[in-house]
Amino acid sequence: MTLEELHVLFLQYPSICTDTRKITKDCIFFALKGPNFNGNKFAKAALKKGASYAIVDEEEHSTSERCILVDDVLETLQKLATFHRNKNTARVISLTGSNGKTTTKELISQVLSRKYKTIATKGNLNNHIGVPLTLLSIKPETEIAIVEMGANHQGEIAFLSSIAQPDFGYITNFGKAHLEGFGGVEGVIKGKSELYDYLIPNNKYVFLNADDPIQQEKLGSYINKSGYSQENHQYYTISFVSANPFVVLEMENMRIETQLIGKYNFSNCCAAVLMGKYFNVPLSEIKIAIEKYQPQNNRSQIITKNGFRIIMDAYNANPTSMQAALENFELMETDNKTLILGDMFELGQDAEKEHQSIVNLARNKGFTHAFFVGENFFNTETSFKKFKSFDDFRKHLEENPLKTGNLLIKGSRGMALERVLDLL
Known part of the structure; x- marks a missing residue:
């Protein structure tokens, strides 16, 4: 056949x-x-x-x-997906990056759906199987398809780009994620930039965070692009207002008050605003879409339980996102803060150094109550309480229940730190 x-x-x-x-x-x-x-x-x-x-x-x-x-x-599934993608008129937006891919994808989808028939990657099905399945969900009436692309090795984004053949692309950021597979930070930059390597030679359109020096360097004088910036007025200006705890941003004298916590979500919102503007979604509709969006699946959710106010960010973690979470928690205008942090995976030879850096950061930020869970954190030098396994931590909490307060819970998916909720 x-x-x-x-x-x-x-x-x-x-x-x-x-x-x-x-x-x-x-x-x-x-x-x-x-x-x-x-x-x-x-x-x-x-x-x-x-x-x-x-x-x-x-x-x-x-x-x-x-x-x-x-x-x-598998090869047949992938080829069928590309064939189907090219048989339809839907414009394809691909996005990748070290942090924020899924939240950004959801925000873009919310915004563009205000005007267009839009489909997007479900959950985080963003690999060599998930990308084809997303493309195969395109219907004749679909106008825009948003395809999230994940990777933990060089060459994967290039391959996924060859399948999706995007018309537009966006990279959220270049961070310390999957260092083991990519071979360090430079490997991350090279691997994620494979999206640019597809878009630019094919004269496709690129969206960018113009305040990111790596993106500016990579795109250089490439003409077919648009970006957002807080200060560079040759790009679309979006101002960060606050994140205490929810992100507030402003553009064209319009304020958007989101349900997303953490300044690190500012750029994710900006990307959705920028694409909404490019595709002529009215700013009033962009505002409605972003303000209505609520994070799910343990991604920067605020949960209130038994006198605790919890920032549940246990879906995933890497050194870049962990640092951003600590910095955001530090700036929150509230007392009685406690950290519950779990191991960060896939860091390879950098694991010891990066876990020690997070422990040091927690101390330098002035946090006095912190629990570190997992073998990597257990091997760090710290005066904070540390536990080799979640079971050890569980036993500690059962014998020494936490009192009410504000908690930041963050760790890699394999740590499943959302289990802490059952212990409060």
Whole structure:
């Protein structure tokens, strides 16, 4: 079956499934493989559960006329996604960066949806499987598709760009994330800039934070761009007003009062404003969209429980976002502050240095109450309380319950620090 024939079939059955536990009637099941699973073995079950067809790449599992045998299922999914993307008129915006990708994507989606039929990456399905699935969710009526692209190694953004073939691009920032995979900060900059490496030679449009020196250097005299800035008036001027705790920004004498905490979310809001302006969304509609947006999934959420006011930022962490969170917490005009910080993963040989830096920062910022959880933090030199595991921390809290106050809870996803809520 040719790619074009497969696409015709997809238009008849425009629902893709890669997990037999989530089969929907008349979907097409793609039998993906992973280190610990082989989707080919579940093709028969997928058809039995209601899938219209199963795409397989092992002949022994092509047991029905509704099984379509291909050379490589993943490659077929990716090529089908690009083919579908090019068969539709939707304009594609791709974004990547070290921090803030998902929040920025959600904000852009909220803003552009005020005027256009818009689809966006669901959750953080931003890898070599998630990007194709997002592209395949484009409908004939879709006008704008917002595609989040994540990576932890060089070459991944280049590959995802070749699949999505974006018309527009934005990089949130270059931070200390996935240092192990990228090979240090310079590797991060090179890896994330692969989006520029696709956009610029193809004369595609770039949005930028003009106050970011790396972005300014990378884009140089490239003409096909627009940016936002607090001070450089050759770009669209957006002013930071405050973040105590919620971010307030102002442009064209209009104030936007968000439900996002932390100054680090200012640039995320600015990107959404900039794209709204570019796509001619009225400023009054941009204001409504951003002010209505509420963060979810443990991303900078404020939670009130049993006398505690909690900044729950336990979805992920790296040295850059951890530093920003501490700086924001320090500036909050409130007393009785306590830090509960968990290990930051994927830092490789920099892990010891970066965890010690965060401990030192907490001390230098004047915090007096802090708990550090995880093996990396346990190996730091500090007078703060530290625990090798969450279970050790749990036992401590059970014996020494926290009193009411303001908490910042932040750590990498694998630490699952949202479990602290059950202990308050």
